[in-house]
Amino acid sequence: MSELYVYPEDDGITEMQDLFKQMVTVATQNALHNIEVEKNKEKMKEYRKEYRQKNKEKVKESNDKWLEKNKAKMLEKRKIKMTCPECGGVFRKDNWNRHILTQKHKIAIAIKNSPYRKK
Numbered sequence: 001m002s003e004l005y006v007y008p009e010d011d012g013i014t015e016m017q018d019l020f021k022q023m024v025t026v027a028t029q030n031a032l033h034n035i036e037v038e039k040n041k042e043k044m045k046e047y048r049k050e051y052r053q054k055n056k057e058k059v060k061e062s063n064d065k066w067l068e069k070n071k072a073k074m075l076e077k078r079k080i081k082m083t084c085p086e087c088g089g090v091f092r093k094d095n096w097n098r099h100i101l102t103q104k105h106k107i108a109i110a111i112k113n114s115p116y117r118k119k
């Protein structure tokens with residue numbers, strides 16, 4: 001909003017109207033920009049899908065390559081056991097995302113954040 005204009009000897013109404021107009025313009029530009037961004041996102045999604053369908057072999061090859069490269073790392077990561085600092089549960093390191101969805105963990109968090117909890 002660098003183009004804001006101030007009218008020193010005005011009653012304020014014109015200034016307000018002008019400000020409002022500028023705000024509407026900026027909001028409209030932002031909305032149009034966001035629509036364009038969404039359209040591009042859709043386009044890219046379509047393009048990727050098409051590419052995957054056209055190049056099934058290539059994609060499979062590159063996926064296999066990635067798996068081959070990272071398999072050892074993934075298996076190593078799988079061996080690590082961790083204890084949750086919130087609920088005391090034991091889980092595998094690569095299962096953190098699943099652990100935070102468990103009832104045990106959720107209940108522990110809820111109890112911790114409860115306003116009725118004695119300190």
Ligand SMILES: [Zn+2]
Nearest residue numbers: 084086087105
């Ligand atoms: Zn937990």
